[in-house]
Each structure stands twice: as structure tokens, then as C-alpha cells.
Amino acid sequence: MATLQAPTPPRHIVPGDVVAAFSEYLGEWTAAQITHLDPDHQLAGVLHLDWSGPEPMSVADLGEVAPLSRTRGSFTGQPAHCHYEWVLRRSYKVIGTLPLLHEQPPNSYAFGWGMGLDLTLERRRQQGDESKWSDPWAKTITDTELNDPLAGPADPDEETRRLTVRAVQSLDCARLVERYPALTGLTLVGPVTLSTASSLNELTSLKHLMLSDVFGMTEADCLLPRRVPALESLELVSVPAEYATAMKRAWRPEEPQGVYLRIAKPRKPEWLAENLNNPLRDWDGREQISAAIYKKALAQYKATRRAVLAVLASGHSADVLTPRLVELGEQFGEAFNELDERAGFIETVEREDLYDALDAIITEAEAASGADLAWAGKGLTEGCESVRDW
Template sequence: MSIRKQATPPRLITVGDVVAAHSRDLGEWTAAQIVRLDADSQTAAVLELDWSGPEPSSVADLGDVAPLRLTHHSWNGALSFCNHAWVLPRSHKVVGAMPLLHDKPANCWASGWRLGDQLARQRRWESGVHEDPIAAWKAKYTGETVNEFLSRPTAPRPEVTHLTITDIDSLDCAQLVQRFPGATWLHLHGRLGLLSAAGELNRLTSLQGIRIVDLFGMTAEDSLRPQCTPELESVDLYSIAAEYASAMRSTWRPEIPAGTYVSVVRARKPEWVEENRNNPLRDWDGREQISTATFKRAVAQYKTTRKAILHVFAEEPADVRSTRMEEIGRAYGEAFNKLDRRSGFIETVEREELFAALDHIVNEAEALHGPGLEGARDSLVVGVESVRDW
């Protein structure tokens, strides 16, 4: 469920306001101007300024400022100008207002404000440094590598403040907090994985942002609490345990006017998790252009195709496999032609996911019958390509 629409920003900002925030990349404060507000999309068009310095108390402290123009990499002098969710983060403050420095609509959208990132890149570029430095305060792991790291008796890494972990099958949050006690931004992406001891994240008292995707096992008691994480300014949850989703939504929505962005989408019940654990098309459930009926038909066709492929390798002679794979591929392509004619939902991403689903089945067949099924994979694709309209 997304944030309920409001007529005005929940934390007061108006067109012309100048907001300031501290940038970790710059080691200083930086500033931006609010150029437009859109109630329909709940966004603010934010123009970054070419300024950094000590914490300002008013617009006068900025001096004679200008918009930030980007020439690094392939920006070619474009303004650093983007639409953001219009919840002004807790760590940002309004220092006053000035006449608009730009009055055109922004044509890009970003998921977080991150003031100072572009200014830091621009200054490095101008100084002759064309590669972003490796920041000791950022760390990225896969679920497998972080669990191996957590299992070793090594010292904590308090310098890491921005931590991203992907492809999580299971993760113990108690161990995570012990090893990364200084985390302020935490991104956890699972594979319908298990997040245990999630309540321990309340020990991250400086936490500012959390994003959790496709992870389960959390209960209402594990919810983050404002009194424990008072600086939290972004709660972004997608495809997570329903009980935890409900508790986090009810706990943090009252904090939106104080500067916490809240998005809780696709709360999943345990039955959904079990049913979709081996379903590579599960992300279609609830996607904007895909109806519930279309999702169910797509999953049914995937299961039919999977059953047919596994049957070929378990029961049929090797000399007919190539022909049978082409037949199955054609049936798969034609079935999704028919589905797509009804609602036109297959775009670039969905097309790639449909081919990835076939790869998933072949990988499963290889696990059961041994490697060397590339010919079968090729034959499937030939069959699909001979008929598909998507």
C-alpha cells in the first residue's frame, strides 16, 4: 500500500524555498531550491545549487549562488534538476526562499534526495579525477558472502554507514548489527529469503534509511520503533511479510510530517511465499499493467511449460529432445501471444523475464539430469522466436 495522497507536502515546503542538508560525499553542507510541487504525483522538482560550506542559517549564508551544471561524464552542461518524493527528509532544513533560478519542469525522477552526490562528482571531474573513489563507508555484499564474513571472528566495521546486501536466502540481523554497528542506510534484497531477529535493527540508533525487498520471517514485534531509531527518514518496504508490513506502516505513517518517507508495497502472506518460492514470474503479481487474472494465467502457462520440459528429460529418448523443445517453445510463445493480445502487458522487462523463466526451467532440468542441456535451451528459444509477437 502506498502513501495516501495529500493536497500539500506533509512537511511544509513551498516553491522558491531553499533547503540545505549535510553531504557525506562533500564533508560539508549543500543546498537546493524547490522549483515545482505536484500534488498528483506527490513530487517536488529540486534544483541543486553549486554551493557547499558550513551549516547555513539563512539564504544569505549561501552568498551569490547559481544552479549546479553538470559536465562530468556525459552530462554536457545539464542542470542537476530532478523530481523527488515531496516528503522533505528529517535531516534537511529550509533556510529561506529566493526567486526561482529555473522554471521548467524536471524530466527525471529519483528515489531519494541525496543532495551533494552530483556536486561531489562534478568537483572531482573538474580536478581531473574521473573515477568515483572507493568509499570506506560504503559496503556491498551478497547474502552468501556476508554470511561467510559474519561467521568469522573478525572485528566490527563501525566505519561502514551505507550497507547493501543482495541475494539473501537467510540473514541474522543480530549478527549484522554486531558487525556493522554504524549503519545509517541499510538495503536488504532477498530471494524470498528469511530475515531473523529483525527486531535487533532497533539497535542501529543512527539509522536514517531502510529498504527491504523479498524478505520474510519478520513479525509485528520486530518493527522499528521511533524512540529507538529517531533519525529514520526513509522506510521503503517491498514484498515483505504481511504482519511486519502492517506494523511498520502503522508505526511510521504518523512520522511522515516529521520527515520520514514511507512506502510499504506488496505485503505477502506466508501462503503466497510458499506458493511462489519457485515461481520466476512472481514479481508480476501486483505489477501496474498486469491484472490478477493475467498473472494467474501466466503462472499457469509457466507451470504447464515446466511440466512438459521436465517430462521430456525424464521420459523421452534423447534423439527427439530437440524437436520436442522447439514444440514446447512454440506453445509457450503462442500462449503468451494470446495473453498479450488481451491487455498488451508484455514490454521489454516482461519479455526478458519470460526468457529468464525458460532459463530457470532448463537450470532445474540440469540439476536433475546433469549439465549439458544447452542444445535444449537453444531449441526452446528457436521455438519461441518462430512464433512470438511480443
């Protein structure tokens, strides 16, 4: 019986290897040593070294090296030693091996090797600078900050290298690229709907891309290795399945060259139709609505939506379907009677939200059928109105 072979890093590394990389923070090269590999969790123990200088061709160019020692916090006196994902980025290189400089495995975990950052922070402290660290090339922006500068002409921001965008409902990627052409890192945290997403291929210096709850992309918007050749970290969480599949197909072959690839929760069209335009989304996190109540409310909306769309797709006449729609409206109203009796959360705004949710179902059905379904909306609303206590 064949034995299962333990997984290995996609780009070959072994304990003892010394890795060098250019650090933007330091403005020169720095180095670290691989101390351990954990196949079960696909992690590497990385020991940062107290060295920086011109690009090294071999370990001999480092001279006498020692582990970087921390001088602040609970890790004072301990080496800068951490578990990271075991993908050696394409911009890093192995320059040789040395006997292990620290044999105990690290007891901390982090994502992204951040070559040079620990050394930068330690040198700041040595120079007496105890101020809070702020990445000079990073920026986080929200809807108001983003849409104003993108709405009209603006000079390109060549200084920002790492951009995080949050709390934006929609985003024109072509304008984003025009405004921030020099990005090496881009994080988009949604829910947000993109347009012209293929324009991200114009970010030719991009190294890190992370999209979470981001929608609007299709296979045609896929980033291409030949267009963004520096990309070495790609994380996609809750994106359209079509886009996720295309990106996986394009970037999986790049893993052995040093690309970290993570794709999770690809969203199929059915999920997108049910969740992307969720009319109760604003209830999530609202002060008087608990997470449990929101979950039950959303489940009821989805059940009502599915039932109404099925009824309207049956092809029967309005006279036949109206009683069933009235019944579904009653079930909807009664379900929220029960939730409101338990939590007392439905006020004027929530009442309007619930009627808007019913209207949204009819609007979706009208878009799919091309028919005027005002009669259906009337029956659904009348059913809800006849039983509601809120």
C-alpha cells in the same frame, strides 16, 4: 458539491524554498532550491546549488548562490535539476526562500535527493579526477562474503555506512548489526528469510531501510521510531503482511516529520505458504527455461499443491483418497509432458526437481496434520510416473 483538494507534501515545502542538509560526501553542509511541485505524481523539482560550507541558519549565510552546472555527459552546461519524491527528509531543513534561480521544470527523474553528491562529482572533475566514482562508505555483499565474516568472531566494521545485501537465503540480523553497527543505510534484496529481525532496532543511526522479497518477520520485529529516530526513508516491497501492517502503523505518523514511506505487495500467510518455499524457484532464470515456461510450471505446481492439500484435509481414509491422489499425480505428469513437448527443457535435474516438488507437498501436509502420509506420496508419485514422458 465539494471539490477535491490537491495533495500536498507531508512536510511543508513550496517553490522558492531553499533547503540545507549536511553532506557526508563533502564533509559540510550544502543547499538546493525547490522549483516546482507536481501534486499528480507527488514530485518536487529540486535545483542543486553550487555551495557548501558550515551549517547555515538562513539564506543570508549562503552569500551569492548560483545553480550547480553540470560539466559532463549529455547534460553538459545544464543545471543540476531533477524531479525527486516530494518528501523533505527529516535531516533536511528549510532556511528561507529566494526568487526562483531556474524557472523551467526539470526533465530528469531520480529517487533520493542525494544532497551534495552532484557537487562532489563536479568538484572531482574540476580537480582533474575523471576516475569512476565509488562511494567510499558503501558496500555490496552476497552470501559467500556475508556468511563467512558473520559465522565467527569479527571486528565491527565501523567504516561501512551503506550496505546492500543480495543473493542470501537466510540472514541473522543480530550478527549483521554486530558486524556493521554504524550503518545509516541498509538494503536487503531477496528472496531471503531473516531471523532476529528486531535486532535492526539496534542500528540507531539508520536513515534508509529498503527490504524487497524479505521474509521471516512478524509484528514483534517492527522497527520503532524511538529506537531508530534518524530513519527518514522506509521502503518495504513483498514482505509479510503482518510486518508491513505493524511498520505502517508505527511510521505513518512520522511522515509529517520527514519520513518517506512506501509499502507495496504485503504478502499474506496464504501467499507465503505457497511461494516462500517454492521448490521450483531455481527454475526462474535458468538458461533453458523461458520466463513463460517458468510461469506455467509454477502455476501447475501451485494448482497441484492446493488440490493435494485439500484432498488430504478431507478426513477420508487412505483407501478412499489414494485413487484421487493417483489422478492428481497423472494430471501433474501430463501437464509437464505438454510443457516439455513445447520447450524441451526437462533434463535430469529438472526431473528431480519435479519429484522433489511432489515430495514437498506431502511434507507440508505431514507437518500440518502430524500424520505419516507416506502412502499419499506413493500414490501421487505413481500417478505421475505412469504418464510422464520426461
